[in-house]
Amino acid sequence: MTVRQYESEADKYILRVKCTKKKWSKRSGEEKLYKYFTVARRMQVNCEFYEPMGEILPYIKNLKKELPIKDEIYMVKTLT
Numbered sequence: 001m002t003v004r005q006y007e008s009e010a011d012k013y014i015l016r017v018k019c020t021k022k023k024w025s026k027r028s029g030e031e032k033l034y035k036y037f038t039v040a041r042r043m044q045v046n047c048e049f050y051e052p053m054g055e056i057l058p059y060i061k062n063l064k065k066e067l068p069i070k071d072e073i074y075m076v077k078t079l080t
Contacts, residue, residue, distance in 0.1 A: 005033060007073070014071045021049045036067040 001020045004013040016033035018024065024032040034042070040063045 003033065011076045013074050023047065037069050040064045040067055
């Protein structure tokens, strides 16, 4: 799942990825959030919640090429 992670300024955020089944956590128990690029590089061999939807390796290879390496900073839209 993609989530917003707000920067020090409340009107700016970056996108991060988290596990909807809460499988990514730190030793402290806090949930980990990853960059898109990092998620493409870290594949779990086994996950009881994984549902195959096709060939995984061609998909991951393409994902690594297409995902941004640097964070893109987004601005919160304000209603006027």
